[in-house]
Amino acid sequence: MRTCLAIIGLFITAPAWAQSPTVAAAKDFYCTPGKAHANAADDPVLTPTKIFDNLYVIGRSTTAVYALTTSDGIVLIDAGYPDQLETVLLPGMKELGLDPTRIRYILVTHGHADHFGGSTVLQQRYGAKVGMAAADWETVERPGRGGAPSTGPKRDIVLAEGTPVKAGDTEIQVVAVPGHTPGSLGFIFPVRDGSTTHTAALLGGAILLPGRPDVPALQG
Numbered sequence: 692m693r694t695c696l697a698i699i700g701l702f703i704t705a706p707a708w709a710q711s712p713t714v715a716a717a718k719d720f721y722c723t724p725g726k727a728h729a730n731a732a733d734d735p736v737l738t739p740t741k742i743f744d745n746l747y748v749i750g751r752s753t754t755a756v757y758a759l760t761t762s763d764g765i766v767l768i769d770a771g772y773p774d775q776l777e778t779v780l781l782p783g784m785k786e787l788g789l790d791p792t793r794i795r796y797i798l799v800t801h802g803h804a805d806h807f808g809g810s811t812v813l814q815q816r817y818g819a820k821v822g823m824a825a826a827d828w829e830t831v832e833r834p835g836r837g838g839a840p841s842t843g844p845k846r847d848i849v850l851a852e853g854t855p856v857k858a859g860d861t862e863i864q865v866v867a868v869p870g871h872t873p874g875s876l877g878f879i880f881p882v883r884d885g886s887t888t889h890t891a892a893l894l895g896g897a898i899l900l901p902g903r904p905d906v907p908a909l910q911g
């Protein structure tokens with residue numbers, strides 16, 4: 692998961708495609724395959740873990756989902772693969788004692804379906820509000836190959852740098868980190884460890900991972 696104390700990366704994936712119609716239709720929206728150190732949809736499942744008093748991690752080693760608990764419900768950062776909601780994300784939340792009916796927001800780091808995939812059902816089932824940058828909403832809402840309808844969530848919130856997301860006692864700063872996609876985002880928010888509060892930052896994309904930058908000038 693490449694987690695360190697206060698800086699946590701969310702990284703691109705290059706999954707082996709599952710073949711359900713939903714996933715096939717979303718294929719165009721996955722992280723680009725063929726990169727060095729390509730990830731896969733069957734990368735190791737993380738042990739669902741509480742990493743700060745108000746921050747949990749669930750998902751796979753290369754497509755982690757973070758759950759930030761607030762006084763006004765849960766904020767998910769990303770939602771994993773669309774076909775792994777019932778097998779990975781929801782069981783992981785249950786193991787951690789996190790009630791999915793309390794998901795208030797899903798903040799999507801970027802518009803690839805291995806990151807926003809689970810949000811469509813969470814939005815429909817639990818009323819979670821999905822936020823993404825404008826440029827990546829446009830990607831998600833674009834019909835798939837052959838004119839197939841988008842399988843993504845409906846647009847609830849357009850996230851933009853300088854406009855924080857407030858959930859009860861917690862404020863989440865939004866930072867634009869375009870590169871992997873035009874609308875890739877990072878998030879900065881407080882995490883608690885007992886009486887100590889730290890500042891955590893997560894980013895979407897591949898910028899800081901050796902060998903994985905999408906921009907040739909940044910490789911090496």
Ligand SMILES: [Zn+2]
Pocket residue numbers: 703704721722723801803871896
């Ligand atoms: Zn991606």
